[in-house]
Amino acid sequence: xxxxxxxxxxxSVSPGERATLSCRASQSISSNLAWYQQKPGQAPxxxxxxxxxxxxxxxxRFSGSGSGTEFTLTINSLQSEDFGVYYCQQYNYWPPKYTxxxxxxxxxx
Amino acid sequence: xVQLVQSGAEVKEPxxxxxxxxxxxxxxxxxxxxxxxxxxxxxxxxxxxxxxPDDSDARYSPSFQGQVTISADKSTTTAYLQWSSLxxxxxxxxxxxxxxxxxxxxxLIKPDFFPNWxxxxxxxxxx
Numbered sequence: 354x355x356x357x358x359x360x361x362x363x364x365s366v367s368p369g370e371r372a373t374l375s376c377r378a379s380q381s382i383s384s385n386l387a388w389y390q391q392k393p394g395q396a397p398x399x400x401x402x403x404x405x406x407x408x409x410x411x412x413x414r415f416s417g418s419g420s421g422t423e424f425t426l427t428i429n430s431l432q433s434e435d436f437g438v439y440y441c442q443q444y445n446y447w448p449p450k451y452t453x454x455x456x457x458x459x460x461x462x
Numbered sequence: 463x464v465q466l467v468q469s470g471a472e473v474k475e476p477x478x479x480x481x482x483x484x485x486x487x488x489x490x491x492x493x494x495x496x497x498x499x500x501x502x503x504x505x506x507x508x509x510x511x512x513x514x515p516d517d518s519d520a521r522y523s524p525s526f527q528g529q530v531t532i533s534a535d536k537s538t539t540t541a542y543l544q545w546s547s548l549x550x551x552x553x554x555x556x557x558x559x560x561x562x563x564x565x566x567x568x569x570l571i572k573p574d575f576f577p578n579w580x581x582x583x584x585x586x587x588x589x
Contacts, residue, residue, distance in 0.1 A: 354524075387575035389507075396557055396579040397507065408577060440507055444573040448521050451509040451573070 355379050355443050359454035367462040372428040374457045376441035381421045385445040388417055388426045391456075392437040400439075401426065428459075436461045464488040466496075466558050466580035473586045474548050481544035482583045484558030491539035492516035495561040495574065498532060498543045501582075502554045510556075513541060516567050548587045555582045 356379040366372045376386065384404040389397035399408040401417035404424055414429045428435055441454040469483040486496065497512030511522035515534035522532070534541045541558055559576035 385573065389576075391507075396582050398579070399575065399577045402562070402575045402577075438506075442507075442509075442575060444575050447571050447573045449509075449512060449573055451523075453507040453509065456506045 354450060355382065355445065355452050357441055357443055357452050357454035359439075359441060359457045361457060362455075363458045363460060365460040365462050366431050368431055368433055370431055372431055372435070372459055374426040374428075374439050374459070376419075376424040376426070376454050378422045378424075378443055382443040382445035384420045385443060386417075386419070386424050387442045387444065388415075389440045389442065390435075390437050391440065397440060431461065433461050435459060464560065464578045466560060466578055468556075468558055468580040468583045471584040471586070473588070475589050476548055476550055476587055478548050478587075479544070479546050480548055480585065481542050482556060482585065484541040484543075484580050486539045486541065486560070489560075490564065491534075492536050493564055493566050495565065495571075496534065496541045497559050497561075498530075498541075499557045499559055499576075499579075500526075500554045501557065507557075510543070512561070514565070514571075515539075515541070548585075550587050550589075552585060553587050555584050557582050 358377045360375045386404045388401040391397040405417045418425045438456045465487045467485045492515045498510040500508045510526040511532045513520040513532045531544045558580040560578040561574040562577045
């Protein structure tokens with residue numbers, strides 16, 4: 354099983370600043386990585402796929418980078434509505450062996 | 463517009479059976495893989511399994527193989543997740559999810575991400 358490890362567990366950032374979230378895969382997954390945002394009581398929402406491509410309707414302040422085993426989600430000019438838990442997910446194999454990271458909780462200072 | 467609308471919250475006792483549903487609309491249901499993700503209380507996301515409605519080919523995470531059954535009905539464009547004997551540890555929110563890619567029968571299948579999610583079904587198992 355590919356283990357996805359996210360860091361930090363919790364991140365506290367002031368509005369207007371930049372947030373940097375990390376995701377590491379236990380083996381190479383090429384660019385087959387997605388990022389999701391989940392707010393309390395809501396279903397997760399797709400932000401990024403293919404490691405770098407923003408999903409439809411996602412603001413340009415969200416950007417993804419990385420390939421292989423190291424990935425980063427960057428949120429520039431943090432807005433108050435960006436709080437929540439962020440998950441990475443790998444989708445590198447068929448038959449499917451999809452796995453999620455344990456999540457990073459982003460708090461707004 | 464793609465929509466995945468799940469059935470309502472359930473409260474069950476250990477040992478009971480349960481089948482929850484996910485009604486899909488806005489796309490060609492048979493040729494998109496559709497599956498389920500579990501979220502234990504206060505915890506992260508776990509992929510459970512996925513099914514191709516056109517031929518009912520189902521694939522499971524090893525953690526859930528034999529514990530649940532995923533099915534789909536093309537005539538009602540609905541996917542299902544069922545348990546034959548619930549445990550307290552099945553208490554969670556369950557989300558249905560859909561692959562992004564249209565995959566007609568016979569076309570090479572590629573692993574995928576989930577742009578579409580249902581609203582979640584809360585299942586509580588308690589005596």
